[in-house]
Amino acid sequence: MSTSVAVPTGSPRRVALRRRHPVMTFVIRRVLAGVATLIVATMLIFASMQILPGDVASVVLGRNATPARTAALRADLHLNQPLPARYLTFVGDLVSGNLGNSSAALAQGRTLPVSQVIGVPLRNSVVLAGITIVLYVPLCLLLGTTAGLFAGRKPDHAISLTALSLGAMPEFLVGTVLIVIFFTKLNLLPPVSQIAPGDTPFTHPNALVLPVCTLLAVSVAFGSRLVRASVVEVLREDYVAMARLNGQPRRRVILRYTLRNALGPGIQALAQTVQYLIGGIIVTENVFNYPGIGNKLVQAVSVRDVQVIAVISAILAAIYVATNILADLAVMLAVPKLRTQS
Amino acid sequence: MTNGAGDGHVSRRDFLHGGAVGVVGLSSAALLAACGSSGTAATGKTSTGPAGGTARHGGTLRVGLVSAGSAETMDIRKALNFPDYVRLFNVLDPLFFAAPGGLVAPGLAEEAHPNKDATVWTLKLRRGVEWHDGSPFTADDVIYTLQASWGSKQSNIYSLTSSIIDFSRVRKLDSHTVEIGLKHGIAQFPSVTFTQNTFIVQNGTKNFNKPIGTGPFKVDSFTPGSRSVFSANRNYWGGPGPYAEQLIIDSSYANDTARLNALLGGNVDIVPTVAPALAKANAASGRIVLGNAPGPAFIAPTMIVDRAPFTDVRVRQALRLLADRPALVSEALDGYGTPGNDCPGSTLQFFASDLHRSRDPEKARSLLKAAGKENMALTLYTADIIPGMNETATLYAQQAKAGGVNISVKVVDPSIYYSASSPGGNYLLKTFSINNWTTETSSMALFYLSALYKQAPYNETHWSNSAADALLFDALSDTNDASAEQKWHAVQELQFNEGGYIVTTNFNWLDAYAPRVRGIHTTSTGPCNYYDFKRAWLAA
Numbered sequence: 001m002s003t004s005v006a007v008p009t010g011s012p013r014r015v016a017l018r019r020r021h022p023v024m025t026f027v028i029r030r031v032l033a034g035v036a037t038l039i040v041a042t043m044l045i046f047a048s049m050q051i052l053p054g055d056v057a058s059v060v061l062g063r064n065a066t067p068a069r070t071a072a073l074r075a076d077l078h079l080n081q082p083l084p085a086r087y088l089t090f091v092g093d094l095v096s097g098n099l100g101n102s103s104a105a106l107a108q109g110r111t112l113p114v115s116q117v118i119g120v121p122l123r124n125s126v127v128l129a130g131i132t133i134v135l136y137v138p139l140c141l142l143l144g145t146t147a148g149l150f151a152g153r154k155p156d157h158a159i160s161l162t163a164l165s166l167g168a169m170p171e172f173l174v175g176t177v178l179i180v181i182f183f184t185k186l187n188l189l190p191p192v193s194q195i196a197p198g199d200t201p202f203t204h205p206n207a208l209v210l211p212v213c214t215l216l217a218v219s220v221a222f223g224s225r226l227v228r229a230s231v232v233e234v235l236r237e238d239y240v241a242m243a244r245l246n247g248q249p250r251r252r253v254i255l256r257y258t259l260r261n262a263l264g265p266g267i268q269a270l271a272q273t274v275q276y277l278i279g280g281i282i283v284t285e286n287v288f289n290y291p292g293i294g295n296k297l298v299q300a301v302s303v304r305d306v307q308v309i310a311v312i313s314a315i316l317a318a319i320y321v322a323t324n325i326l327a328d329l330a331v332m333l334a335v336p337k338l339r340t341q342s
Numbered sequence: 343m344t345n346g347a348g349d350g351h352v353s354r355r356d357f358l359h360g361g362a363v364g365v366v367g368l369s370s371a372a373l374l375a376a377c378g379s380s381g382t383a384a385t386g387k388t389s390t391g392p393a394g395g396t397a398r399h400g401g402t403l404r405v406g407l408v409s410a411g412s413a414e415t416m417d418i419r420k421a422l423n424f425p426d427y428v429r430l431f432n433v434l435d436p437l438f439f440a441a442p443g444g445l446v447a448p449g450l451a452e453e454a455h456p457n458k459d460a461t462v463w464t465l466k467l468r469r470g471v472e473w474h475d476g477s478p479f480t481a482d483d484v485i486y487t488l489q490a491s492w493g494s495k496q497s498n499i500y501s502l503t504s505s506i507i508d509f510s511r512v513r514k515l516d517s518h519t520v521e522i523g524l525k526h527g528i529a530q531f532p533s534v535t536f537t538q539n540t541f542i543v544q545n546g547t548k549n550f551n552k553p554i555g556t557g558p559f560k561v562d563s564f565t566p567g568s569r570s571v572f573s574a575n576r577n578y579w580g581g582p583g584p585y586a587e588q589l590i591i592d593s594s595y596a597n598d599t600a601r602l603n604a605l606l607g608g609n610v611d612i613v614p615t616v617a618p619a620l621a622k623a624n625a626a627s628g629r630i631v632l633g634n635a636p637g638p639a640f641i642a643p644t645m646i647v648d649r650a651p652f653t654d655v656r657v658r659q660a661l662r663l664l665a666d667r668p669a670l671v672s673e674a675l676d677g678y679g680t681p682g683n684d685c686p687g688s689t690l691q692f693f694a695s696d697l698h699r700s701r702d703p704e705k706a707r708s709l710l711k712a713a714g715k716e717n718m719a720l721t722l723y724t725a726d727i728i729p730g731m732n733e734t735a736t737l738y739a740q741q742a743k744a745g746g747v748n749i750s751v752k753v754v755d756p757s758i759y760y761s762a763s764s765p766g767g768n769y770l771l772k773t774f775s776i777n778n779w780t781t782e783t784s785s786m787a788l789f790y791l792s793a794l795y796k797q798a799p800y801n802e803t804h805w806s807n808s809a810a811d812a813l814l815f816d817a818l819s820d821t822n823d824a825s826a827e828q829k830w831h832a833v834q835e836l837q838f839n840e841g842g843y844i845v846t847t848n849f850n851w852l853d854a855y856a857p858r859v860r861g862i863h864t865t866s867t868g869p870c871n872y873y874d875f876k877r878a879w880l881a882a
Contacts, residue, residue, distance in 0.1 A: 053755055054763030060413050062422050063760040063769050063800060064498040070762060104412040105566065108420055110551055112412055112566070183607060191603035192595075197569055289600035291568075298596060299411030299567055302757050308412065 026332060027325075034321040039091075041317040042310070046087045049306050055079055056304040060107040073107055090310055104305040114311045118296055120197075122315070125285070125292035127201040129277045131208060132215045136273055139220050144227025145259060151232050159224065167221025171280050175214040175287035182210060193290040211288045215280055219273050226269040234258045271327030278316050390863040391633030391870075392855050401880040403586035403859075406601035406610035407593040414566035414593060417550035418541055419497035425593035427538045427781070428614070429570055431873045432589060433555040434541035435580070437465065437484070438532040442866045444638070444690035444785035446532045449580075450479065450542050450556065460527035460819045462511070467518040471579045473544050474560045481514040486545040488512050488522070499539035501799035502792055506534060527819025529826060533785030558584040558876035568594045578876065585861065585879035598729070605630060605854055612862070612878070613854040614869040615780075617729040618676035621852045633853035633864025638690050638783040640682055641674070641734050641776065641849060643722060645842040648804045649773045651720075655840050656713040660706040662699060664745040665738055665846045674733035675849050682845030685834045686779060686794075689848075689866045692786045692817075692830035697838045706745035719748045723766075723775035725759035731776050734846060770802060777802055777843075781868050786830060787818055794837070803842025810836050857881075 057073040058065055074080050078089075093100050105112035147159040166174065183191040193207035201208055234240060235258060243253050282294030289295065293312055300308035410423035418430055438446035438454070453466040471479035491497055493509040511523025528534060544554045553561065558580065559572035572589040592610060595601035598617040604610045606629050616632075625632045645652040645661065652658055667681030680688065687693045710716050724735035732753060739749035754766040761767040783789045792798055795814050796806045813836065817829035837843070853864045862878035865871045 053766045054758030054761055056413075058761035058763040058767060059757050060420075060422065061761065062498075064422070064501065065762045065769075066501070067762075069495070102412040108413060108415040108551075109417060110415070117412060179603065183603075190607045190609070192600055192607055192609055194604065194607075194609045197565065286596045286600070289594065289596050289604065291594060295594075295596055296411075296567075299409050303411050303413040304757065305412050 023329075023332060027329060030325045030328060034325050037321050038314070038317055041321075042091060042094075042314050043087065045310055045313040045317070046083060046090070049304075049309060050083060052301075052304065054304055056103045056107050056306060059304045060104060077103055077106055090307075094311070094314065099311050100307045102305055103307045104300070104303045114308055117308055118293060118312060118315075121291055121293045121296045124195065124201055124290065125281055125294065128208065128211055128215070128285075128290060128292060129274070129281060132212050132219070132277060133270070133274065135212065135216060136219060136223060137270060139216065140223035140227050140269065141259070143220065143224040145231050145254070147224065147228040148231025148235065148258075149254065151228070151235075156228070160228070163221035163224050166217040167219075167225075169218065171214055171218055171283040172287050174217050175210065175284060178210050178213055178217075179287075191288070193288040195291050207288075207290070211284050211290050214284050214287070215277060218280060219276055222276075223269045223273055231258055267327055267330045271323050274323045275320050278320055389632060389634050390865060391853060392631045392857070392860045392862065395860050395881050397582065397585055397861055397879045398882070399585050399879070400587050402588040402590060403612070403875060403878055403880065404590045404592060404610040405612045405614065405875065406595055406604050407591065407614070408595050408597060408601060409567045409593045411567040415551065416553055416561070416564050418539055418543060418553065419491050419494055419499075419550060421539055422498060424615070425591065428873045429564070429572075429591050430538075430541055430553070431557070432559045432572060432591075432875050433553055433557045433561055434543065435471075435556045436541050437535045440533070440536045440784040440867050440872055442689075444530075444533060444687070444692070444787075446536065446785075449536075450484070451532070451535075454532045456527075456529065456531065456821060458821075460529045460531065460821055461524050463522045463524065463531050464515065465520050465522065467520065468579065469518055471556050472577050473556055474554045474575060475544075477544070479542075479556055480517050480545075481520045482545040483542055484520050485512060485514050486547070487540075487542045490547065491543055491550075492540055497539060499537055502537070503540070505797060505799060506791060526815050528787055528791070529819055529821040530785055530787035534788050534791065536784055537788065538781065559589045562588075566593075568592070580876070583861075583876035583879075585877070586875070589875055602630075602854060605856060608856070611856040611859050611880070612870060612875070614873065615728075616852045616854040618678045618849075618852060619729065621678060621854065622676045624854070629857070631855045631857055631859070633851070633855060633870070634678060635851050635864045635866050636680055636689055636848065637851045637866045637868065638687050638693075638789075639778070639780040639849050639851070640686055640688065640783070640845050641728075641730055641778050641847050642682070642684075642686075643735070643738055643844040643846065644775055644777045644802050645844070646771075646773050646802075646804045647840075647842040648806065651713075651715050651718060652773070652842065654713045654715070656709040657715050657718070658840065658842060660709040660713070660715075660745060661742070661747065662844050663702045663706040663709070664742045664747060665699075665844055666701045666741045667699070667846050669741070670734055670737055670846045673737055674730045675847055678852055679730075679847045679849040682848050683838065684841060684843060684845045685837050686789055686843060686845055687783060687786050687834075690783070690786045690789075692827050694831050694834040694838070697834065699838075701741075703744035706747075710745060710747070717746050717748065719750070720774050721752050722749050723752050723754055723759075723772045725754045725756040725776075727756045727759060728778050728780065728849075730847070730849060731778055735776050738844075738846065770800070770804075775802075781872070784867065790814055790818070790833070794841075805842060807836075807840075 057070050057077060057079060061069055099114040102112040102114055102117050143159050147156040150156045179191045182189040189209050190206055193211055195201055195204050195207055240253060240257050243257050282297060285292045285294035286298055297312045407425045407428060410425055414423060414425050415421055416429060421427055421430055436449045437451040439449045441447045450468050451465040452468050455464045467481055473479060492499060492503040494500060506524060508523040508525050513521050515521055558575050558578045560575050562571040562573050564570045569590055569592045574584045574587050578584060598620060601613050602616055602620045605613045621632055624630050645658055662684055671679045671681055683697045683699050685694055685697060722735050722739060724732050726732050735751045739751050742749050758767040760769050762769055782792060793800045793802055794805050795811045813833050817826055817833050820826035820829055851864050851869050853870050858881045860879050860881050862874060863871055
């Protein structure tokens, strides 16, 4: 009979690396996958801009375009270069932190850095999305938990029906209805979100109310339904029944046993909401003329400002990918089984 | 014609715009109509805008426009979008201002004298005018403008100006007199000098993006697609005014609904060229004062006359007979317009208002039968460039069925509609398309020289008729108004009988003002009397 003994090879450090912590392995894998996703996304963004009819040269020259003027402008803007070459230049600049210049401004003979075009709007959008998310989490928990605890009863019906109705409506409709109610009828809030240059959204808190309410109205439906389903499911678990039978106070059962275990899906719901906000914010900003990144994107598309479109789209794609990674990581950290399995 | 690139427009719209914002406009308009007003708008009546009180100086006047984003410019040669024009019209001055009826009023030129056949013009320039930097305005500035702007191939107006002016025959006679030689005799030449790209720049201007003007407002800051700030020029030669201490032109609005909401909410004071549906919904609300004046602007399904099936004049005549014009005014323009008679230039001097076209499907059928085009199928291109274009296309397609003509409407991205881009753009090459002419129709001469002769730069109908050109240039060069009127009538009669424009509707200028705004009026000349903000003042 022969025995085999596992003999460690290499240095102890190598072994440690090979037996990397599962969380670290996960993070590395997800980041690499995220980078690959971003590369594909930026490729698609570039390709999709080719599908759009017309280019910045034709749009800026309009009906005054002659073949000679169009050709000269296209050459000035390097639009004649092959797509792969332009893509590599874009990615190279992006990696080195250079966002480039607005194509539309260049076509008009001006130099306007994209960073200057999108800086303030990006900040404004982050504020809008941030406030929405900050309010979103407790609202979802409150409404979802209430609906779950009263499942099948009046509070549940009221919350679920309202949430589903709002969730089924598109942002522009919710926004318009809010304008009619809070401006046309009650004259309480402004119908457009005017933020003067040099001011921040916090200087004009009134301007934030309706856009935030619009985003919340549409997104809370999803999150609260998810929390409700989790609460209902957890309430059926044996350990909750056991806690109740052991005479634990209702408040303790809800907070300690029910809510905590229902939070897992909530993290994913939050991540999905952030991802939804990337799209929803574009529409909402347009309804209220909120000076954010969505508004800038629409402006840029209308004049085929390729550099601005590409940079904004890349930023939105990066946020999307990063949110996915962070959400997966958060779930992994929250669920011991995922964290410890090799 | 209004270009689609972001005119405000905003309209000008991509997938997101069309899918979301465009619908917002409709839904908002409908909802506000239901909730915001107690009565119906008097669309049939016209009103020039705010009135009353004694003019007072001070305050900040804020104007809301649809954004054209980073494509906006202060370069008069490259100006293409409404925000560009609105800014420049208040910083620079023209040689002559457009006036109601296609006439002109003195600007930087006080007098214009033609030679016998109107091929050489002597302009007497205004003395005592100062540029914003304090230097005097002289003939050198006009000569420089003609060479570096009007005569520059970089200029959007070059194709038009180079077809009219012989730049080699432009010369300075003295410090305030210039002579301009033309390629054709044009008795209305002063009116032709008023276009969106022909305002006068200072001699030696190198950076056209930072213009020094003679106009009522000085540039404090220019931010494309956002708020640009101007301060009153207290040395302005053309008083009274400017009254406002500061002018803010805010071109950050994503669409018409947003900027009208801004007016309702007190964020802006003036919204020029408001959409008819929004005007109708809010006219009686008491929150705005509507300026409503008929003008020469029009919407027209346009046939290229040298392309089948429009090579046969009977087909063109038949398609004109199928339009129910009163219905188009009422449905596509919400009543803010007048029926067209297939001749451009309603309200302008020499317009042939005695020519009328009524709907006659039976006659249309017989003409099509004679042409062998019964049950003809056509594609009509359109874009949401100004309100009413797409609606006109859809309604006209329905109306044409009565003549057995099956029209399919193809909606194109407005950003490229007036570009050479293919597909969708192909400007001047779309066989059958809806076109609009707005602020470029300030005189009959300007419009015909732009669009209706063989070598016209924007010859949308491919009108190429030697006899018609002879008639036109005879009319253009006639310096006697009485005989010129007869000749212009003959020119228009030819258009009426054989032309390619189906001028279904002339649309009114519609401007919305905050109730505290006074002094400014909407006239047949153009929106806000061609963005005449120097006249506006703010009531206490």
